Amino acid sequence: MLGGNGKGVLRIAARHADHLNVISDAGRAGTILMSEVAKLTEDAFRRKVDFVRAEAKAAGRNPDAIVLSSTIFIPMLADSEEKAHEFATAMGGMFGLGPEQVARMPMALIGTPSQCIAELKRREREWGTRHYVLSGFGGPALAERFGREILPAL
Secondary structure, eight states, X not given: OEEEOSHHHHHHHHHHXXXXXXXXXXXXXXXXXXXXXXXXXXXXXXXXHHHHHHXXXXXXXXXXXXXXXXXXXXXXXXSSHHHHHHHHHXXXXXXXXXXXXXXXXXXXXXXXXXXXXXXXXXXXXXXOXXXXXXXXXXXXXHHHHHHHHTGGGO
């Protein structure tokens, strides 16, 4: 398993990895800068996935043999669609993006449980992601709720 964002790592992953976690640029000394997170939009993620698939094919590999994943640094399970929209709007203000763009960012998962399930299924269908790393944001209560309300439906 490799994780990264730059073309060098993506090329290595295309040739050798069984699993690739596409993340935002980390910044200096491993820090995650909000400006870098904002750059990993849905379109940027798709370009990176397309690049990996093309490189894998050029190397004689089946691109579908590489399990794609992303890290969800901003998970937010809301009790209503209105609360989810408010949170996405607030996050969008930090990133300079609209709430719809934030809701579709690979590093975010924002919504009610049914919205999150639908979004994860969309990501698998459209991006090919089949694995997720959930950050510690939200603590054990969020992780437990995620496991109880989201995972069984996937």
